[in-house]
Amino acid sequence: MNRESKRIITLFISLCAGFILLIGYLSYFQIFKAEAIRDNQYNKRLWIDEEQVLRGSIIDRDGEVLVYSQEKNSQVERIYKYDYLYSHIIGYSTREYGKSGLEKNFNSYLINANRNTAINEVINLINPVGVGNNLELTIQNDLQKKSRELLKGKKGSIIAMDPKTGEILSMISLPDFNVNTLKDNWGEISEDTNSPLINRGIQGLYTPGSTFKMVTALSSLKYHEDENIYNCEGTLEVDGYIFKDFNSTGHGSIGLKEAFSKSCNTYFASLSLELGHDRVKEMAESLFFNRRIPFDLDTSISRFPEREVGKTDVAASGIGQGRIVASPLNMLLITSAIANDGEMMKPYIVQRVISPQGRDVEVFGNEVLGNISSQVDISLMQEMMKDVINNGTGNNARIRNVQVAGKTGTAENASGKNHAWFVGFAPYDDPKVAVVVILEEEGSSGGSSAAPIARDIMIYALNNIKFRR
Numbered sequence: 001m002n003r004e005s006k007r008i009i010t011l012f013i014s015l016c017a018g019f020i021l022l023i024g025y026l027s028y029f030q031i032f033k034a035e036a037i038r039d040n041q042y043n044k045r046l047w048i049d050e051e052q053v054l055r056g057s058i059i060d061r062d063g064e065v066l067v068y069s070q071e072k073n074s075q076v077e078r079i080y081k082y083d084y085l086y087s088h089i090i091g092y093s094t095r096e097y098g099k100s101g102l103e104k105n106f107n108s109y110l111i112n113a114n115r116n117t118a119i120n121e122v123i124n125l126i127n128p129v130g131v132g133n134n135l136e137l138t139i140q141n142d143l144q145k146k147s148r149e150l151l152k153g154k155k156g157s158i159i160a161m162d163p164k165t166g167e168i169l170s171m172i173s174l175p176d177f178n179v180n181t182l183k184d185n186w187g188e189i190s191e192d193t194n195s196p197l198i199n200r201g202i203q204g205l206y207t208p209g210s211t212f213k214m215v216t217a218l219s220s221l222k223y224h225e226d227e228n229i230y231n232c233e234g235t236l237e238v239d240g241y242i243f244k245d246f247n248s249t250g251h252g253s254i255g256l257k258e259a260f261s262k263s264c265n266t267y268f269a270s271l272s273l274e275l276g277h278d279r280v281k282e283m284a285e286s287l288f289f290n291r292r293i294p295f296d297l298d299t300s301i302s303r304f305p306e307r308e309v310g311k312t313d314v315a316a317s318g319i320g321q322g323r324i325v326a327s328p329l330n331m332l333l334i335t336s337a338i339a340n341d342g343e344m345m346k347p348y349i350v351q352r353v354i355s356p357q358g359r360d361v362e363v364f365g366n367e368v369l370g371n372i373s374s375q376v377d378i379s380l381m382q383e384m385m386k387d388v389i390n391n392g393t394g395n396n397a398r399i400r401n402v403q404v405a406g407k408t409g410t411a412e413n414a415s416g417k418n419h420a421w422f423v424g425f426a427p428y429d430d431p432k433v434a435v436v437v438i439l440e441e442e443g444s445s446g447g448s449s450a451a452p453i454a455r456d457i458m459i460y461a462l463n464n465i466k467f468r469r
Contacts, residue, residue, distance in 0.1 A: 050076070056110040056132030058090055058102065060141040061167075061351065062466075066090065069132075083178040085144055088199035089137075089171055089297070089349065092179050097186055100197070102135065102350065105296060109133045109353045109361070131356040138167035138351050146460045147172040150453045155194065155440040157201035157328050160457055162467060163336035163425055163434040165366045166345030169461060173200040202299045205325040206438060209411025210263045210393075210446070211421045212320025214334055217260055217268075217384065219275055219283035221377040228274070229255050236266035238315045243269045260384040261392030263408060265319045272318025277308035280317055284324075287334050287344075287372060294369070295329070296349045302326040321412060332436035334372075335423040338385065339405070339431035342378040344369045386428055394424065396451040399459055403428035406454070408446035417441035422450035426458045433461040 054076055057068040067090055068079050078093060080086070091101020099107060107113075112132045147158045147170045160169040175196040177189045189196055198204060234250035236243040245251065245265050251258070259267035272280055284304040285291065293299050305323045308314055316322030329347065337344035346367040353361040373381075385405035388394040393408040406424025413419055420442040425434040435457050437450040 050111050052130070053111045054131045055093070056112070056134040056356075058110075058135045058137065060137050060139050060144075061169075062140060063136075064141050066137075066141065080179045083180050084176045085141075085148060087176045087179050087196075088173045088201075089139065090179075092182050094183060096183060101199075101297060105298070106135055106350060106353075109135065112356075133356065133361050134354040135350050136352040136354060138162075138169065138349055139171070140169055140461075140465050142464055143170040143457070143461055144172065146170075147457060148174070148176075150456055154442070155200075156438045156442075157199075157204065158435070158437050158453065158457060159201045159328055159332050160433055160435050160461055161332055161336055161347060163339040163345065163431050165468065166336075166347045167351070167468070168347055168349045169433065169465060170457070171199075171201050171349070173198070173204070199297065200328065200438070200440070201436075202295065202297055202327055202329045204438070204440075205300050205302065205327055206419050206421075206440070207411040207413050208320040208324060208326040208331060209409035209419065209421055210265075210268075210320060211331050211407050211409035211423050212324060212326070213260060213263065213268050213318075214331075214338065214381070214385075214407055214423075215284050215287060215320075216272055216275070216280060216318045217256060217381060218287075218373055218377065219280050220256060220271055221380055222283065222373065223275060223279060228271075229253055230259065230267045230270055232259070232264055232266050234266065236269055236315070238269065238273070239310060239312050241312045241315075243315060243319070257380075257384050257387060260407075261387040263388075263393045268318040269315035270318075273311060273315050275318075277305070277314045277317070280314075281305070286370070287337075288330055288369075289324075289326070293327075293329060293333065293347070295347055299329060300327055302330040320409065328436045328438045331421070331423050332434060333369075335407070335425060335436065336431075336434040337372045338378060338381050339425035339434050342371045342373050342375060344372055382428070385424070389424070393445070393447040394422070394451050396447055397422060397424055397455045397458075399426060399455060402426050402458075402462065404455070404458065406451070408451060410445045410447075413441070415441050417443040418445070420444055420448075420450040421446040422454045424451075424454055424458070426462065432467050433458050433465075435461075 055069040058066050070077050091103045093099045093103040110132045151172055151174050157173045159171045175194050177196045231253050232251040234245050243266050251264050281304050289302045289304040292301050303325050313322050346369050348364050352363050355361050389404045394406045397404050397406050404426045405428050409421030411419040420439040422437045425431045435454045437454045439450050442449050
């Protein structure tokens with residue numbers, strides 16, 4: 001073979017390799033990257049499509065319209081019926097400041113952009129569909145209003161959920177913002193030190209305090225450490241640090257059930273030391289600490305320390321203090337799983353995507369994320385949470401003629417003002433609603449301030465919601 005032939009073959013092989021690499025890259029891009037780039041709120045292509053599409057409506061579980069679009073003077077106008085009420089759930093859609101909430105995460109549905117192939121993407125660009133799909137939510141508008149009314153004047157979040165299905169019934173975060181005046185007030189809103197753009201229910205991370213004792217107790221039951229009787233003297237010294245119970249008052253000789261009901265810090269600090277860092281961490285991670293909860297909106301990841309630093313750190317973790325932070329949604333999922341006999345349901349807020357002709361484009365149903373513990377242990381947890389309401393720190397969550405179960409939490413944090421927590425569910429024998437309430441820097445106990453709010457949410461939900469069972 002002469003030199004000229006070798007050059008031709010080398011060139012041919014190089015061209016073939018180049019084409020193979022190009023095809024490989026385009027295939028990778030189409031399969032793994034195209035959807036993310038297409039849905040990016042800074043993609044100008046999307047805005048070209050949207051200017052020719054009447055964006056779909058969003059309705060609540062009972063069919064009440066929350067958001068819709070109309071054409072006015074050859075311009076598409078987005079109408080948000082409620083100024084503040086859905087600023088974190090539905091969010092906003094603007095050219096200037098992008099998108100948030102469902103307007104961002106379900107954008108391709110709302111503008112009816114085809115999700116299938118690159119060829120269809122070209123078709124959509126040339127001849128886009130004129131009307132977008134509608135979203136039906138699991139939210140009940142009246143309960144959403146009630147939640148905001150109960151939280152008014154405070155910082156924090158309330159989330160209500162059907163523990164048997166995963167449907168989010170209401171979700172409120174305060175402070176919030178007026179979606180209809182967002183463009184005029186963007187500077188003030190974005191620079192507000194109270195962070196009104198953050199959905200505290202799913203993006204806020206807080207020291208969970210005594211609500212985390214659900215996790216420690218589940219770990220204890222799994223490893224049979226609950227059988228130990230502990231003599232509570234009101235304080236416990238660990239490597240020079242003093243752990244205290246309320247008013248440093250001792251509870252005497254107690255076991256797990258009474259310690260959980262009375263929310264005894266020294267018991268659970270001691271218990272965590274017996275269990276050890278790895279066992280509590282294992283239980284926490286099985287309950288979605290250190291991993292993202294799958295959800296229709298963007299969530300933050302709850303954190304449990306990856307490694308043990310010292311005995312004080314281990315003891316603090318048992319009472320939800322130290323380096324642990326949790327989202328309210330995460331603590332609600334744990335509560336809901338206990339209510340649902342151990343099955344943790346995937347939370348969701350969009351029930352259906354409906355075409356402009358009224359047909360179902362996509363229906364989102366119940367999905368089990370996993371079973372968190374044995375039936376025996378879950379039954380004991382349910383009993384302990386019932387005892388919190390009847391004989392412990394959660395008596396302010398009682399409902400006449402309805403048995404409630406729950407857990408209070410009072411979490412210390414760097415500001416010096418405690419966060420007040422309550423998680424719970426009702427009715428005890430047939431749970432229909434589970435609730436989390438977090439009052440940021442409330443300065444009072446969860447039992448005194450968060451529990452009454454949760455009680456009112458549960459009462460309203462039980463009396464006004466048509467549950468889909």
